[in-house]
Amino acid sequence: MTILCVRFQLPPLYEAALPGLLGLLEEFTPVVEALPPDTALADLRGAERYFGRTAVELASVIRVRALALHGVDCAIGAGPGPLLARMALRDARPGLTRAVPGDPDGIAEFLAGRPVAALPGVGPATARTLDEYGLDTLGRVAAAPLSTLQRLIGAKAGRDLREKANGIDRGRVVPNGISRSLVTERPFERDELDPHRHRRALLSAAEEIGTRLRAVEKVCRTLTLTVRYADRSATTRSRTLTEPTAHSADLTKTAYGLYEALGLQRARVRALALRAEGLAPADRAAHQLTFDPVDEKVRRIEEVADRARAKFGPRAVIPGSLAA
Numbered sequence: 001m002t003i004l005c006v007r008f009q010l011p012p013l014y015e016a017a018l019p020g021l022l023g024l025l026e027e028f029t030p031v032v033e034a035l036p037p038d039t040a041l042a043d044l045r046g047a048e049r050y051f052g053r054t055a056v057e058l059a060s061v062i063r064v065r066a067l068a069l070h071g072v073d074c075a076i077g078a079g080p081g082p083l084l085a086r087m088a089l090r091d092a093r094p095g096l097t098r099a100v101p102g103d104p105d106g107i108a109e110f111l112a113g114r115p116v117a118a119l120p121g122v123g124p125a126t127a128r129t130l131d132e133y134g135l136d137t138l139g140r141v142a143a144a145p146l147s148t149l150q151r152l153i154g155a156k157a158g159r160d161l162r163e164k165a166n167g168i169d170r171g172r173v174v175p176n177g178i179s180r181s182l183v184t185e186r187p188f189e190r191d192e193l194d195p196h197r198h199r200r201a202l203l204s205a206a207e208e209i210g211t212r213l214r215a216v217e218k219v220c221r222t223l224t225l226t227v228r229y230a231d232r233s234a235t236t237r238s239r240t241l242t243e244p245t246a247h248s249a250d251l252t253k254t255a256y257g258l259y260e261a262l263g264l265q266r267a268r269v270r271a272l273a274l275r276a277e278g279l280a281p282a283d284r285a286a287h288q289l290t291f292d293p294v295d296e297k298v299r300r301i302e303e304v305a306d307r308a309r310a311k312f313g314p315r316a317v318i319p320g321s322l323a324a
Contacts, residue, residue, distance in 0.1 A: 002045045002055055003173065005077040005085035006062065009094055010038050021072060024065055028058060033173045036181060036275050037226050037236075039089075041082050043173040059097045080107070081169025086120055087111075107167035112139030119164055126153055126161075141165040181279065182220070184208045187271040191230040198269060202255045204322055205274040210248030213276060214306055219244040221278030223251060225258040230268035237262065244280055249298055251276070 008021050022040055025032045028051075031043035044055045051058060059076045066072050077088030079100035084107065092098040100110050115137060117127040129152055135141050141149065142165040150158035163170070186201035202225075213220060224238040237258050241250065255274055 002043065002048060003079055003082050003085040004042045004044060004055055004059055004062070005035075005039065005079075005082070005089040006042065006059075007039045007075045007089055007092075008066065009073045009075070020070060021066060024062065024069065028062065031173050031175055033176055036183065036224070036277075037185075037234075037273055041085065041173045056097050056099050063095070063097075079169075082171040082173055083120060083164060083169040084110070084167065087114075087118060090118065104167065108139075108142070111142070111165065111167055112137065114138050116141060119161070121164075122161070126157070129153060138165040181275050181277040182209055182212055182218075183273060183275040184212075185271055185273040188269065191268040191270055193266050193268060195264070198259065198264075198272065199256065200322065201272050202259055202274070203252055203319060205272065206252040206255045207248050207319060207322075209274055209276050210246055210251050210302075211306065213246035213279075214282075214302075215310075217282045218279045219246045219282050220251075220276035221280065222276070223254045223258070224275040224277060225255060226273040226275070227259075227262065227264070227267070227269055228271040228273070230270055232270075235262060238277075244278070246282060247299065248302060 006025065022032055022034055025040055025042045028047045029042050029044055031046075033041040035041060044058055047053075047058060048055060053061075055078050059078060063074055063076065066074050073094040075089060075092040075094050076097040077085045077090070077092050077100075078097055079085035079088050080102045084100045087110075088098040088100045100107060115127070116122055116130050116135065117124070119138060130136065130141065133148075133152060135144055135149075135152075141161060144162070146158065146162055149162050152158065153161065184205045186205050188197070188201070192198065209220075209223075220241070221244045222238055222240050224236060226234055226236045228234045239254055239258055241254060245251070251274075259272075
């Protein structure tokens with residue numbers, strides 16, 4: 001096992017702690033990939049040779065240091081590749097490392113009885129299609145003819161699915177930086193059922209993200225919404241914006257679209273988080289000009305509001321629906 005997938009048990013407002021925790025992983029290897037909002041991949045191939053310890057043994061050291069230095073426990077999955085490490089993490093619990101054997105027989109046994117939907121990248125629609133033809137486990141998918149899978153879900157998707165079901169992991173850990181994104185979270189005092197309160201929280205988060213982006217003269221290309229539920233599970237959805245922007249109105253509209261697409265009905269929501277990703281300098285971003293005087297007016301008001309916030313504080317100017 002050379003790849004670790006680490007999920008930190010972070011408090012609701014986690015952004016301040018995450019860079020330090022990624023730095024902890026980088027003490028063992030420079031090949032660390034952040035997977036927001038609370039997970040990271042670490043390639044320990046070099047670390048195993050350098051420290052003379054296996055990845056599972058190093059995982060124990062990482063857990064102890066995270067608790068001692070940051071007061072944060074973590075669940076860890078270990079595997080020969082990123083895909084298998086992420087799947088192993090689903091079986092892990094705080095204080096426990098779930099490891100996938102590195103030999104072909106061990107990998108096949110680990111995957112065989114798992115539902116198709118457990119494979120990262122397989123969505124509900126693909127899983128339903130495969131289930132209709134009796135291909136409801138990864139073991140059955142691995143044994144199915146390639147031509148059958150390609151006929152059901154397409155040539156490339158069928159080939160990729162069969163490889164993954166057979167434990168062939170072509171992924172790699174791509175080092176990145178948490179500074180390439182901005183995140184804000186809105187936890188509720190109690191599990192919240194009211195969609196109107198969900199939307200107010202999204203409006204507040206989008207306003208904050210927009211203000212912070214404009215303050216550092218950045219625009220974002222992608223907006224990601226994470227919904228945390230009462231049972232500690234979470235749903236994450238991303239959407240690429242029509243054009244890179246830091247305009248609060250555009251961010252709010254996209255956030256509402258992501259939320260409505262989930263069709264939560266009366267879900268018990270514990271917290272909502274928005275992450276702006278793909279940051280780039282604002283002076284390099286193109287903006288499609290319009291002849292809409294309302295849009296121009298809103299942007300001018302936004303500039304004035306930013307100056308007021310910079311002088312009198314972040315709550316000097318807020319949307320009327322948040323004033324209460």
